[in-house]
Amino acid sequence: MIDLNQITKQLVAPKKGILAADESLKTMTKRLSSIGVESTLENRSMWRQIMVETEGIENYISGIILYDETLRNPLSNGKMIADILKEKGILVGIKTDEGTYKFNNHEETFTLGLDNLEKKYEEYKKMGAVFAKWRAVYKVGDDLPSKEARVANAIGLTQYALITQRAGLVPIVEPEVLVLEGDHDIETSEEATEEVLEDVFKWLERFNVDFSGMLLKPNMVLAGKESKNQPTIEEIAQKTVKVLKKTVPEEVPGIVFLSGGLSPDEATEYLKKMNEMYKNDLPWQLSYSYGRALQQEGLKAWSGKPENISQAQKVFIERCKKVSEARG
Numbered sequence: 001m002i003d004l005n006q007i008t009k010q011l012v013a014p015k016k017g018i019l020a021a022d023e024s025l026k027t028m029t030k031r032l033s034s035i036g037v038e039s040t041l042e043n044r045s046m047w048r049q050i051m052v053e054t055e056g057i058e059n060y061i062s063g064i065i066l067y068d069e070t071l072r073n074p075l076s077n078g079k080m081i082a083d084i085l086k087e088k089g090i091l092v093g094i095k096t097d098e099g100t101y102k103f104n105n106h107e108e109t110f111t112l113g114l115d116n117l118e119k120k121y122e123e124y125k126k127m128g129a130v131f132a133k134w135r136a137v138y139k140v141g142d143d144l145p146s147k148e149a150r151v152a153n154a155i156g157l158t159q160y161a162l163i164t165q166r167a168g169l170v171p172i173v174e175p176e177v178l179v180l181e182g183d184h185d186i187e188t189s190e191e192a193t194e195e196v197l198e199d200v201f202k203w204l205e206r207f208n209v210d211f212s213g214m215l216l217k218p219n220m221v222l223a224g225k226e227s228k229n230q231p232t233i234e235e236i237a238q239k240t241v242k243v244l245k246k247t248v249p250e251e252v253p254g255i256v257f258l259s260g261g262l263s264p265d266e267a268t269e270y271l272k273k274m275n276e277m278y279k280n281d282l283p284w285q286l287s288y289s290y291g292r293a294l295q296q297e298g299l300k301a302w303s304g305k306p307e308n309i310s311q312a313q314k315v316f317i318e319r320c321k322k323v324s325e326a327r328g
């Protein structure tokens with residue numbers, strides 16, 4: 001019998017967190033084009049290989065979320081990425097959602113990917129995966145997120161979590177409210193995030209998803225980028241933890257934030273502040289599952305050039321260390 005709680009505990013072990021390296025083909029193409037690199041399978045794999053081969057990564061990273069093609073294809077050295085991670089004691093995760101479907105006049109989305117999910121897990125488990133991720137996305141705006149978006153995505157996340165646990169993998173449930181997009185203040189984000197999380201946990205509970213065998217991956221509570229009222233770091237920490245305390249059951253072992261477009265320094269500082277202010281009063285661990293905030297600096301340092309690899313790895317591991325230290 002697979003002990004899901006044990007896997008969650010390993011993922012949020014002290015000083016460690018998750019690296020999200022599960023960019024879809026489209027997103028990875030965007031990331032590579034930002035550094036002037038063509039999006040070939042070889043280049044996409046190479047960046048991921050550079051990260052996993054960084055010496056000492058296992059001191060800060062407990063698990064890595066991968067995209068299907070990275071798990072399925074050998075790296076340039078002929079090795080499978082799952083084997084490298086296994087040698088380093090890093091757990092293998094897999095993104096299982098298949099993007100979003102637009103509704104409400106193209107204003108909102110729900111997430112696709114439930115078809116054949118059970119079958120896909122049989123293969124992913126054979127390839128070494130022990131945890132999974134599914135992302136739902138919500139916009140903030142006048143009357144958004146709508147009740148329809150909240151219910152559709154809460155049910156989608158619940159079905160995914162249920163199927164994932166039955167298959168013997170830990171689900172990371174990721175309801176991402178796009179709090180940075182727009183000119184709203186932090187209170188608007190607070191309300192939207194609270195409503196979204198309330199619905200998510202209501203449905204997870206109704207379907208008897210085992211809270212002790214899952215992780216939540218939420219956004220932090222922030223003002224929109226264009227807002228004139230930018231909050232202090234203390235306000236961000238205070239409001240984010242307040243919403244989580246209201247909505248997340250104590251049995252959930254950990255909360256692993258997404259970075260959602262924050263700079264590496266912002267994502268690091270905000271997590272650090274939350275742990276400084278609240279760590280000893282919380283039932284769950286506050287950790288990270290960052291994509292851009294962990295990768296951005298290293299990716300830029302690499303810029304697709306073999307002669308930059310060791311500098312890129314240096315920059316990448318420095319950021320991993322700083323984020324790890326933000327766990328307190």
Ligand code: 13P
Pocket residue numbers: 020135174258259260261289290291292293
């Ligand atoms: P970011 O940290 O770049 O938001 O990515 C996290 C993630 O996994 C989004 O689904």
